[in-house]
Amino acid sequence: MRFFLNRLGFLLISIWAALTVNFLIPRMMPGNPVDAILAHFQSEGAPLGPNALHALEQQFGVAHSSIWSQYWGYLQNLLHGQLGTSITYYPLTVTQVIERSLPWTLGLAGTATIISVLLGTFLGVYAAWHRGTRIDAGLTTVTMFTSAIPYFWIALILVYLFGFELHWFPQFHAFSTLPPGVAWWKFALDILYHAVLPGATIVISAIGGWLVGMRNNMIQTLGEDYVTFARARGVRNRRLMIAYAARNAILPNLTGFAMAIGFVVGGALLTEIVFSYPGIGMQLLTAVENEDYPLMQGIFLIIALAVLLANFFVEMVYGFLDPRARQGE
Amino acid sequence: MRTPLASSPTDNPDGPPLILDQVSVSFNTSKGPARAVNDVSLTLAQGEILGLVGESGSGKSTLAFTVMGLLPDGARVDGGQIRVMGKDLYHLDPEVLRDFRWKGISMVFQSAMNALNPVLTVQDHIFDTLRSHDPNITDEKARQRMLELLDLVKIDARRARSFPHELSGGMKQRVVLAIAMVFNPPVLLMDEPTTALDVVVQRSILNQVREIQAERKMAILFISHDFSLVRSLAHRVAIMYAGRIVEITASLGKSDAHHPYTEGLMRAIPELSEDEVTISGIPGNPPDLLHLPTGCPFHPRCPVAFDRCRTEVPPMLQVQGNLVACHQYSRSGEESDHGLE
Ligand SMILES: Nc1ncnc2c1ncn2[C@@H]1O[C@H](COP(=O)(O)OP(=O)(O)OP(=O)(O)O)[C@@H](O)[C@H]1O
Ligand code: SF4
Ligand SMILES: [Mg+2]
Numbered sequence: 001m002r003f004f005l006n007r008l009g010f011l012l013i014s015i016w017a018a019l020t021v022n023f024l025i026p027r028m029m030p031g032n033p034v035d036a037i038l039a040h041f042q043s044e045g046a047p048l049g050p051n052a053l054h055a056l057e058q059q060f061g062v063a064h065s066s067i068w069s070q071y072w073g074y075l076q077n078l079l080h081g082q083l084g085t086s087i088t089y090y091p092l093t094v095t096q097v098i099e100r101s102l103p104w105t106l107g108l109a110g111t112a113t114i115i116s117v118l119l120g121t122f123l124g125v126y127a128a129w130h131r132g133t134r135i136d137a138g139l140t141t142v143t144m145f146t147s148a149i150p151y152f153w154i155a156l157i158l159v160y161l162f163g164f165e166l167h168w169f170p171q172f173h174a175f176s177t178l179p180p181g182v183a184w185w186k187f188a189l190d191i192l193y194h195a196v197l198p199g200a201t202i203v204i205s206a207i208g209g210w211l212v213g214m215r216n217n218m219i220q221t222l223g224e225d226y227v228t229f230a231r232a233r234g235v236r237n238r239r240l241m242i243a244y245a246a247r248n249a250i251l252p253n254l255t256g257f258a259m260a261i262g263f264v265v266g267g268a269l270l271t272e273i274v275f276s277y278p279g280i281g282m283q284l285l286t287a288v289e290n291e292d293y294p295l296m297q298g299i300f301l302i303i304a305l306a307v308l309l310a311n312f313f314v315e316m317v318y319g320f321l322d323p324r325a326r327q328g329e
Numbered sequence: 330m331r332t333p334l335a336s337s338p339t340d341n342p343d344g345p346p347l348i349l350d351q352v353s354v355s356f357n358t359s360k361g362p363a364r365a366v367n368d369v370s371l372t373l374a375q376g377e378i379l380g381l382v383g384e385s386g387s388g389k390s391t392l393a394f395t396v397m398g399l400l401p402d403g404a405r406v407d408g409g410q411i412r413v414m415g416k417d418l419y420h421l422d423p424e425v426l427r428d429f430r431w432k433g434i435s436m437v438f439q440s441a442m443n444a445l446n447p448v449l450t451v452q453d454h455i456f457d458t459l460r461s462h463d464p465n466i467t468d469e470k471a472r473q474r475m476l477e478l479l480d481l482v483k484i485d486a487r488r489a490r491s492f493p494h495e496l497s498g499g500m501k502q503r504v505v506l507a508i509a510m511v512f513n514p515p516v517l518l519m520d521e522p523t524t525a526l527d528v529v530v531q532r533s534i535l536n537q538v539r540e541i542q543a544e545r546k547m548a549i550l551f552i553s554h555d556f557s558l559v560r561s562l563a564h565r566v567a568i569m570y571a572g573r574i575v576e577i578t579a580s581l582g583k584s585d586a587h588h589p590y591t592e593g594l595m596r597a598i599p600e601l602s603e604d605e606v607t608i609s610g611i612p613g614n615p616p617d618l619l620h621l622p623t624g625c626p627f628h629p630r631c632p633v634a635f636d637r638c639r640t641e642v643p644p645m646l647q648v649q650g651n652l653v654a655c656h657q658y659s660r661s662g663e664e665s666d667h668g669l670e
Binding site for chain 1 (some may be wrong): 397399401427428430431435436438440443444445446447448449450457458461462492494495505508511
């Protein structure tokens, strides 16, 4: 319990720090982002109204109030989920844009990452247990190969083969335009159908790392004295593999899990570009291309929060699995 | 050459609890096979504590793991016979072997510090051991057995819920000892059980071992590199050099050594009773297992080596109640040996 409160406190402080950095960065940038934004709207022939202008000024610190009251206002806005207005998608707010794209990213990259972590870890345990056999050699070779191919190639090859040539799966987009009033499960199936190819590319490129990492940890753990001692005591293979070897072998990987889960939000950029998938990565690209500062800022904030939350979550798991972590500090 | 004391191995369960007959073990290394245990014959009598002493790398742990049937990958038994309670572990069905280990013979590892799984409690370890051999044991019975064991090694019952990192080195060693005693095995191998501990803790654990042995009467093979420590505990001491047993002393006095290597070991024990501490070791280094010397493995370091030592492996001979593998003691018969050739 003390461990939990301790970590929770740390999480809150880090979130506060991330928010503050997010507040300070635009204020430390040279030039005036508001001018850049105004110029952008002018050139598009869509001048901003006075309200939007005021909001912009507040957000980027060109408002003529003290920095403390700006900071206070910023925190209050955040509390109400207000991240400002997107330039690209005006008049949509940043929150609305993120709300629309985040589920796609979480659904696709999140699921694919979890599948690669679980499957890779499981296969790594299996390969280590059967080390030196043909199964082990096969698994290790295949995944070494797949993780050596650049992600882009995997994506292009899959799209070409299964999308363009064989027409088994759609090449682009997250869903197709279905007639209105179609049953929800048909829509769900359609989404799943579209997610197969992009999901497969993520799994194929990521699984090798998890497999090899877990296999190597596991082989090292199998050489530990406590495993030999357990075998000497007659502990059965299944318990030996899970409670003695795998449970210790997985600990060094947990930090990696936290990173991977945290970066799902920002890291699916390539996948989303290749497959024109309407997720956060795609929005970040759009934002950068259009100098959409409010949207960029909002997305960075979401990415930072995702990394922090994932870390917190994994620390809880760590504390559950490793008594030393629970007790420490 | 067979050790005179070693009876020939049989399936007789009433015979000595542990018999090793001409056992040899080697490790596959990138540079070829390394003989870590060479033609070792030993017998452990019922209720006996046999010390096994030798320098680091002389093959003591390898011998213990061989007896347990727990050699790591890359190690191979080249020959010989081992009987534990009349059973040949190397020809048992794997499931029978799994159950027999720990019930018939158990072992305290050299590295007690790492012998406990860091994510399991003391209780988990003892329960795992019990359940692995008796899946249907009730929690109540397992708990009762655990309390008996903790009491046996004088650990507070509240420690049952502790994780290894919460225990001191001495406590870990006691827990490992308790785990080894779960089924009261008739044979116990102890591989340097006190090496990593300070002298005070060491002494208290040795007393514990003495007490438990006096009560349970199991046969113990007590491995150590510390001759003086073993001498205070064991009934007999076997001295190992480069994978071979070179002497088995039945009497443990300082002047009872016969093999030049044993004499060197004894000289290396500091004399605390005298005013100045004198330590004189044995000059030179133990041989490379990949290129063992011909004849007596000790001859490059032996102060009294002679021609025959370089060509012939000395047989075990009975010398004043000891067993000694040294040509010095068959010198008298040298001529007659020549005469036979
Ligand atoms: N897994 C292994 N692979 C190759 N050689 C090994 C292996 N384990 C031990 N050896 C070698 O076998 C020899 C005997 O080692 P062993 O551990 O039995 O010695 P020991 O007498 O127990 O020494 P210590 O007092 O240091 O514990 C050593 O030369 C060692 O290098
Ligand atoms: S056999 Fe020879 S070399 Fe070996 S210990 Fe005896 S005297 Fe020394
Ligand atoms: Mg050893």
